[in-house]
Amino acid sequence: MTSPLTHFDAQGEAHMVDVSAKAETHRVAVAAGEIRMQPETFALIASGTAKKGDVLGVARIAAIQGAKRCSDLVPLCHPLPITRVKVEFELDEAGSRVLCRAQVETLGRTGVEMEALCAVQVGLLTIYDMCKAADRGMVIDRVRVLEKQGGKSGEWRALESA
Amino acid sequence: MTSPLTHFDAQGEAHMVDVSAKAETHRVAVAAGEIRMQPETFALIASGTAKKGDVLGVARIAAIQGAKRCSDLVPLCHPLPITRVKVEFELDEAGSRVLCRAQVETLGRTGVEMEALCAVQVGLLTIYDMCKAADRGMVIDRVRVLEKQGGKSGEWRALESA
Amino acid sequence: MTSPLTHFDAQGEAHMVDVSAKAETHRVAVAAGEIRMQPETFALIASGTAKKGDVLGVARIAAIQGAKRCSDLVPLCHPLPITRVKVEFELDEAGSRVLCRAQVETLGRTGVEMEALCAVQVGLLTIYDMCKAADRGMVIDRVRVLEKQGGKSGEWRALESA
Amino acid sequence: MTSPLTHFDAQGEAHMVDVSAKAETHRVAVAAGEIRMQPETFALIASGTAKKGDVLGVARIAAIQGAKRCSDLVPLCHPLPITRVKVEFELDEAGSRVLCRAQVETLGRTGVEMEALCAVQVGLLTIYDMCKAADRGMVIDRVRVLEKQGGKSGEWRALESA
Amino acid sequence: MTSPLTHFDAQGEAHMVDVSAKAETHRVAVAAGEIRMQPETFALIASGTAKKGDVLGVARIAAIQGAKRCSDLVPLCHPLPITRVKVEFELDEAGSRVLCRAQVETLGRTGVEMEALCAVQVGLLTIYDMCKAADRGMVIDRVRVLEKQGGKSGEWRALESA
Amino acid sequence: MTSPLTHFDAQGEAHMVDVSAKAETHRVAVAAGEIRMQPETFALIASGTAKKGDVLGVARIAAIQGAKRCSDLVPLCHPLPITRVKVEFELDEAGSRVLCRAQVETLGRTGVEMEALCAVQVGLLTIYDMCKAADRGMVIDRVRVLEKQGGKSGEWRALESA
Numbered sequence: 001m002t003s004p005l006t007h008f009d010a011q012g013e014a015h016m017v018d019v020s021a022k023a024e025t026h027r028v029a030v031a032a033g034e035i036r037m038q039p040e041t042f043a044l045i046a047s048g049t050a051k052k053g054d055v056l057g058v059a060r061i062a063a064i065q066g067a068k069r070c071s072d073l074v075p076l077c078h079p080l081p082i083t084r085v086k087v088e089f090e091l092d093e094a095g096s097r098v099l100c101r102a103q104v105e106t107l108g109r110t111g112v113e114m115e116a117l118c119a120v121q122v123g124l125l126t127i128y129d130m131c132k133a134a135d136r137g138m139v140i141d142r143v144r145v146l147e148k149q150g151g152k153s154g155e156w157r158a159l160e161s162a
Numbered sequence: 163m164t165s166p167l168t169h170f171d172a173q174g175e176a177h178m179v180d181v182s183a184k185a186e187t188h189r190v191a192v193a194a195g196e197i198r199m200q201p202e203t204f205a206l207i208a209s210g211t212a213k214k215g216d217v218l219g220v221a222r223i224a225a226i227q228g229a230k231r232c233s234d235l236v237p238l239c240h241p242l243p244i245t246r247v248k249v250e251f252e253l254d255e256a257g258s259r260v261l262c263r264a265q266v267e268t269l270g271r272t273g274v275e276m277e278a279l280c281a282v283q284v285g286l287l288t289i290y291d292m293c294k295a296a297d298r299g300m301v302i303d304r305v306r307v308l309e310k311q312g313g314k315s316g317e318w319r320a321l322e323s324a
Numbered sequence: 325m326t327s328p329l330t331h332f333d334a335q336g337e338a339h340m341v342d343v344s345a346k347a348e349t350h351r352v353a354v355a356a357g358e359i360r361m362q363p364e365t366f367a368l369i370a371s372g373t374a375k376k377g378d379v380l381g382v383a384r385i386a387a388i389q390g391a392k393r394c395s396d397l398v399p400l401c402h403p404l405p406i407t408r409v410k411v412e413f414e415l416d417e418a419g420s421r422v423l424c425r426a427q428v429e430t431l432g433r434t435g436v437e438m439e440a441l442c443a444v445q446v447g448l449l450t451i452y453d454m455c456k457a458a459d460r461g462m463v464i465d466r467v468r469v470l471e472k473q474g475g476k477s478g479e480w481r482a483l484e485s486a
Numbered sequence: 487m488t489s490p491l492t493h494f495d496a497q498g499e500a501h502m503v504d505v506s507a508k509a510e511t512h513r514v515a516v517a518a519g520e521i522r523m524q525p526e527t528f529a530l531i532a533s534g535t536a537k538k539g540d541v542l543g544v545a546r547i548a549a550i551q552g553a554k555r556c557s558d559l560v561p562l563c564h565p566l567p568i569t570r571v572k573v574e575f576e577l578d579e580a581g582s583r584v585l586c587r588a589q590v591e592t593l594g595r596t597g598v599e600m601e602a603l604c605a606v607q608v609g610l611l612t613i614y615d616m617c618k619a620a621d622r623g624m625v626i627d628r629v630r631v632l633e634k635q636g637g638k639s640g641e642w643r644a645l646e647s648a
Numbered sequence: 649m650t651s652p653l654t655h656f657d658a659q660g661e662a663h664m665v666d667v668s669a670k671a672e673t674h675r676v677a678v679a680a681g682e683i684r685m686q687p688e689t690f691a692l693i694a695s696g697t698a699k700k701g702d703v704l705g706v707a708r709i710a711a712i713q714g715a716k717r718c719s720d721l722v723p724l725c726h727p728l729p730i731t732r733v734k735v736e737f738e739l740d741e742a743g744s745r746v747l748c749r750a751q752v753e754t755l756g757r758t759g760v761e762m763e764a765l766c767a768v769q770v771g772l773l774t775i776y777d778m779c780k781a782a783d784r785g786m787v788i789d790r791v792r793v794l795e796k797q798g799g800k801s802g803e804w805r806a807l808e809s810a
Numbered sequence: 811m812t813s814p815l816t817h818f819d820a821q822g823e824a825h826m827v828d829v830s831a832k833a834e835t836h837r838v839a840v841a842a843g844e845i846r847m848q849p850e851t852f853a854l855i856a857s858g859t860a861k862k863g864d865v866l867g868v869a870r871i872a873a874i875q876g877a878k879r880c881s882d883l884v885p886l887c888h889p890l891p892i893t894r895v896k897v898e899f900e901l902d903e904a905g906s907r908v909l910c911r912a913q914v915e916t917l918g919r920t921g922v923e924m925e926a927l928c929a930v931q932v933g934l935l936t937i938y939d940m941c942k943a944a945d946r947g948m949v950i951d952r953v954r955v956l957e958k959q960g961g962k963s964g965e966w967r968a969l970e971s972a
Contacts, residue, residue, distance in 0.1 A: 008215035053170035134166035328620035332539035383642035656863035782814035
């Protein structure tokens, strides 16, 4: 019986999975996550986007670049010619948190959910960096894949009540 | 009044903060986070570390390298000559989750909490990558700084009940 | 009406433009630029290429590698599998300047003019670096795209009298 | 007599110059450059910074990151722990051009003028990238070092009438 | 007559060879090499893989990532979307050496033997790094291509008596 | 008893060794290696350095840049502000091989032998790349540290009869 951990061979040794025989198809992945903070910190970000000190503008650029660095960071990821990255932030004042959602696309032989997760992680890290002088206790939470299309496994959507 | 968002100047423009006049001191930061998964996925990781298919061994290496890539990923971070990276994983079977804790040290002019967060993020991403064929719904949670020492602001610890 | 600034969406937020539906075609771009210097500095470079201290040989390698780093440097650039890079330098003794011209090709879904500009910029920067001990006042000038082929917009050539 | 091209040894072979015996001092460098464009393109950038589609905000982040990538790009540059990067853009409507000015600082054994030039080059390239769909004929011009402080050679300023 | 050194043009100038007109085919390359050491060092590695201190597990990850960094390291290499990397180590107790073998695959316009060599080099370097406190005199030896498939030149195998 | 494998802790887990308490001293390392080839290939390289097609000039630049990428490639290496890299090639016609020797220096808390080995490896790989169209059977051999100065362990030299 083969292991469900496809990144290891029969000897338990890590490898970059062979995708040579897979078809090059259009693949889409959507990931999301959030950063929770003090209401005062939230207010700084919210006012910044309207006026000056555009935290989310900087974080969006970092997130897009993060998607491109994915195969550098995650050892067994395949390098992929990404064809689209879209990163959105949403301000949830009631929850005193910023939500991040990243969509990545490619025409390739393997999926782009890791690239989408990387974008979200780097975007949220950048918000932490820019606000840490005001609030060291911020928490990055609920980073996950929401949706995946393309490839042999077809479409997949997370079950969530969020 | 100056803004608490030190990464923006009076015109609201982003910059890499001037740390030229800061003293080079010994700085330590500890960050943590976790990835939650199905019990079956947890069992795969847990058995792997004992036998073969060492998910956590791979994730640890990725996390250490992630700490070194921090200033590449986070736009306004200063590059720093890191002097130590220690990454630990803990298996919480009851919670069906893997906890990650990273400690980073330097002798530098600014702190290393971003490097510690980067290590945690990349370590948890790598676990996601290696187990995603078995469980796409894993969630990365509670990534935060636990502790920080050195520099003008001295010692700081997160208030937590975890 | 959509903005001519295609890197921003309707909300004014930056994104990496979706090229998933574009055809993979053969694309060529040519860029050029120059560095002006003191005649004594020019003489050092000119004699070096003939004899020893090959400034342009080093700059050519840097330029070729610069083309490959383009999507790392320019935030919204797509990563592309470059299929050719050719970099030429021309010595203009009368003008006391070195001209650089880079041609980049790919089979991809978007053009390579940014890669060609990157090659020129890094090539000229490297000349500056190697000669700066002799002449700090050198100026990099007239970096521009000369020509572009392939893709929906077809062929384009700069109008110039140079 | 030694060559003024310090990056080559007596045999004409390139090397990374030995700075081991130099003192670690506070070093500052300022570089500048500009991108010239059609008045319509200029208007797009100018309105964007006020409203939405913040070309200069994206270019500023790219420029800051470009400073950090300098020793990766320029073969004989020393890696340096940069302590400050400040990037400013100025809109010159009469000249239909955007001016870029970058200041970089470190406490190190060699200067940071290459880092400042890198920041300017990458910042201007990013403006080209974001506006190229509207105006392919933009030209990057007059990239040069304005000022340098620290180290054995002390202070230096470009002679200019600009 | 053209030179057999295809990386130089008729003027002797280096360039990244034009592969635009080559067919995208399935390409495979296998490279190998070894590191020789003191028997005591060998014993540390051998016991580590069985018990704890998994030198080869770390080296395998480094080797896989090394394959992905090839076009960054080797100036005239084309960037390629690698579709597989497999790295194996063999313990030769009699010879007191560790053998490394890397297989890399792609669907591309040029071969992957450089990527396979990079994987071997970085894998062996990492073993050196991890054991150097115990044995500084280790030697990396016999790094070479064993086999190559795909592309115009078809299949090639090294003649060896090893 | 602590293990001689300092990159693993008492639990056998890899970490980046803590060098925070080490003194910043002047450190030097010298590494060497060689590439063996057919006499016809050797003749191409030898004539190229005199005339055109400067294989060794390109390889020298790659080697210098390789030293700077060491901590990116070798997972547990510390990032270091390198203060010097010198790379020399020697043509051994009788042995039909090219010898490479790299010297790296820093003022840091840990040694630079990995950086010197990296420089040699990347330099020799680049020779392989540039000559592989003529000779696929070249072999990289005898890559090792020759000498090391600075730090607690003081001076060390390889015993060799070469």
